[in-house]
Amino acid sequence: MSKREIYETKTEQMLSPIAEQNGVEIYDVEYVKEGSDWYLRAYIDKPGGVSISDCENVSRALSDALDAEDFIPDAYILEVSSPGLGRALKKDRHLEKSLGESVEIRTYKPVDGRKEFAGVLKAFDRETVTVSQAEDGAERVFQRKEIAQIRLALDF
Secondary structure, three states: OOHHHHHHHHHHHHHHHHHHHOOOEEEEEEEEEEOOEEEEEEEEEOOOOOOHHHHHHHHHHHHHHHHHHOOOOOOEEEEEEOOOOOOEOOOHHHHHHOOOOEEEEEEEEEEOOEEEEEEEEEEEOOOEEEEEEOOOOOEEEEEHHHEEEEEEOOOO
16 A cells, blocks of 8 residues: 555544534545645545535544544645536546436547547446446447546536
């Protein structure tokens, strides 16, 4: 396990009872470097969406817990927020909840001359993601290793 994965896993374990006490669920935890700064981000959600108050309450409690454990030696910025409307679908549980929803897929390399695709998420497994394409309804199967990002599509 990498340092990043260890920090994310331990933070998620610490966050679990805090999320439960505040009536929210953990969507994701990530530890990333942007520029010269490290960020520890916790994304929380609940039916109907989270409020600023939810984020504040979880952030305060998580900050106190992280200070008490002090397992991350690097300086970092803690952020607690909603995953947003166009949320990234990183984990199988995200994909499972999003079956039948409109998604946008970006690939690492061009596939048939394109890197961006849109459609309805139909199925997934360990190796593949299947989408019914927006243009013609045809099903397209992507290898998960060729997908850079899957997001819920924003439909305004």
